[in-house]
Amino acid sequence: MSSAAYSSTVRQSEIYLPIDALRRNALERPDFIVMTQGEDNWTYERFADEVRRLSRGFVKRGVKRGDRIVLHLGNSAAAAIASYAAMMIGAMVFPMNYHYAPGEVKGLIGRIQPTLYLGHGDVYGGLSQVDTSLLPVDRRFIVDGSTPDSGVKLWSTLFDTELQPWPSDEDYDAPIILVSTSGTTSEPKLVVHTQNTVQHTITAIVDVIESSGGDPAVGVDLAATPMFHSPGWLILMTAVTLGRKFVWPESREFDANAFLNAIERHRCTILIATPFGVAELIDSQRANPRDVSSLSVCYVGGDACRAELFDEFERVLGKTLLNGFALSEALGCLKGGLTNRSLQARPGAARVVDEQGNDTKPGEVGELILSGENVFKGYWKSPGVIDDVRRDGWFYTGDLVRKDEQGDIWFVSRRKExxxxxxxxxxxxxxxxxxxxxxxxxxxxxxxxxxxxxxxxxxxxxxxxxxxxxxxxxxxxxxxxxxxxxxxxxxxxxxxxxxxxxxxxxxxxxxxxxxxxxxxx
The missing domain is CATH 3.30.300.30 (ANL, C-terminal domain)
Structure with a gap:
């Protein structure tokens, strides 16, 4: 693989695995600001150094390859640093939604059996039902605020003075991140991604950006969500890999004012939101207009979006809103359709099938199925047990869609909903x-x-x-x-x-x- 730095475009052959990309960029572009939050900036050199120091601290506290680290964090640079630090030593992170009730937290901690916990001080109460036999107090660390329990330490004590050596024997198919599905219908499933699936997902994203005339090597990406939802961690890893700037908004999760302020201040070029988020952005922009002229691509995803929102977004923010599609299990299988409200399959990556698994006719509602190296490895069941639910290489999404005569795909509903x-x-x-x-x-x-x-x-x-x-x-x-x-x-x-x-x-x-x-x- 070429070691040349990215120029104005990114060749897919130059897309490295996530930890290799960080190492290469830290060597070749040490002064490039790759991440920012508020007044704080991280160059590649600073980011890599903090990752390696934290990784060294993980090792000294007994974290081993295959161990799990809970990230009970919202929009936070700490989540980014910890994720790459775990990846350095072959451990995996579980970004956990801090809205979960204590009983839900207890169940998830029991399922993943973590070695370490990092959280905000004011969400630590979510651990109230987690016994110390499941997660000892001296394995719990707070990234901000005061320490709530005796024995709980600030995460600053985890950082070592020495740098962890860059890995030389990585297992690219080993899990690096567990992602909860939305959990709105039943107990959340835990989606497993590896460096390999992430690399192929970023490759697919590059293809989608280039097919729409964009330049994947140039941009300022606003975090769409905290890392406990897929857009958050994926946009982060895409930015770090491709040499784009990644911006955390100054809000723990989605807040329309904070997002618009970040776009204006940091000249963000990409925006991703749900239909609910789009409506909030429209209302906020009407009440207090911000300069959003830097935006080049705006996506709505996560649910079906009513037609009026597309038009209203363009009237108020002056930008075309594009329909997007992503699942925690598979991102990058679809690209833009012939309209800004439809999608099309990337070649060989998606089909629409009936209940017998046959391709549907135009206009018929069927299930969307996905395939490719970017598709997740399976669902986490317990340490060492991953359930690969693909059938003949295809992941059945449970999303009901229809395909028209032109090959455009239109979302209908979730089957389970x-x-x-x-x-x-x-x-x-x-x-x-x-x-x-x-x-x-x-x-x-x-x-x-x-x-x-x-x-x-x-x-x-x-x-x-x-x-x-x-x-x-x-x-x-x-x-x-x-x-x-x-x-x-x-x-x-x-x-x-x-x-x-x-x-x-x-x-x-x-x-x-x-x-x-x-x-x-």
Whole structure:
């Protein structure tokens, strides 16, 4: 593989494995600022040195190849440094969502059996149910704030004065990161990625950028999410590999004002958000316009996006919004379609199939399946046990899509989120989009609840705008009759103070179902 530095374009043959890319860039571009948060900047030299010092500290505390390190962190440079430090010695990181309840944290800690924990001081309470036999106190470290328990230390004590040698015997197929699926429907699965799958994912991303006329070696990338969601860690590793600047916003998770401020201040060129995030960005930009002229590519992903948001985004921010698609299990299998709202398969990487596994005809709804070296290794079950769920090399995503005559792919719904009411398959996203069009709606979501007679009933939730007054739920539901078939209209609608969402902005259907069950008792 060539050791030449990247020029104005990136050849796919020059894309190194993540830890090799860091080593090469630290040698060839030591003064390049690769990461920033607030007033703090990390050149390649500083970033590599901190990674190696922390890695050395991990080794001295007994962390070995294959061990797991929990990162209980939001948008944080500490998460980036710790991830690469673990990779240096063949350990893996588990970025854990700090919104999990103590019981959920206990279950996940029991599943992965970590050797070390790094967290924010004010989220440490999530460990309240984790016994010290599972995670000893002297294995718990806080990256900021005060230490909450006797024996818990600041992570600064982990950094050694010596640098860990660069690895010479890496196992590129060994896991480097465990990523929780959204966990909105059941216990989250733990997706396993390796240096090899990450390298091929970055290669696919380069292909997508170049096919749209962009330059993958030039850009300022804003963290779309904390590292406990895939866009966060993937954008970080892509930036470090390709020599792009990576920006952490000054907010622990998504905040429209913080994102727009970061774009203006750091001249960010790429923005990724969910439909909920896009709506928040539009509202924030209207209230306080920021200079976002540096943006060259803007993606919406994570859920279906209603058509009006594409147009509104362009009117308010002056940029075209492109549809994006990514799963924790496989990123980079699709590229832009013939419109900014559709997608197409990268050659050999995606198909749309029926229940028998046959390719669907144009216009038919089928399941999206994905293949390639970028697809995850499998789901983590326990130490040393990874479940490879691919069938004949294809990963069945559970996403229902349709493919048109031109080969464009359009998202319909998640299979598991489909509400089956009296034999009818109903996509909750379709109902949510119609609720969001109502002038009283600041936010909205729906969920299905079990019913002995119909199978499931549809329950809607709406956060009202400030000027909505006191409308009756029946009034809002009647307004849907002109845009939705009768069987798709929710049977109940509750006005709530907020819609529960994941940190990535998806409606949290597990919490919504619990809320619905409570309201209907």
């Amino acid at each position: 489909i509400i089956v009411r009296d034999g009818e398959n109903i996509a909750p996203i379709e109902i949510e989009q119609r609720l969001l069009e109502h002038p009283y709606a600041a936010d909205a979501a729906v969920a299905g609840v079990p019913d002995a007679r119909l199978g499931e009933r549809i329950v809607g939730f709406m956060k009202l705008t400030k000027d909505a007054g006191n409308p009756a739920p029946e009034e809002v539901l009647r307004s849907l009759s002109s845009v939705l078939a009768a069987y798709k209209i929710p049977e109940f609608l509750f006005f709530v103070d907020h819609i529960p969402r994941t940190a990535w902005g998806k409606a949290d259907r597990r919490k919504l179902r619990a809320m619905a069950t409570g309201y209907l008792r």
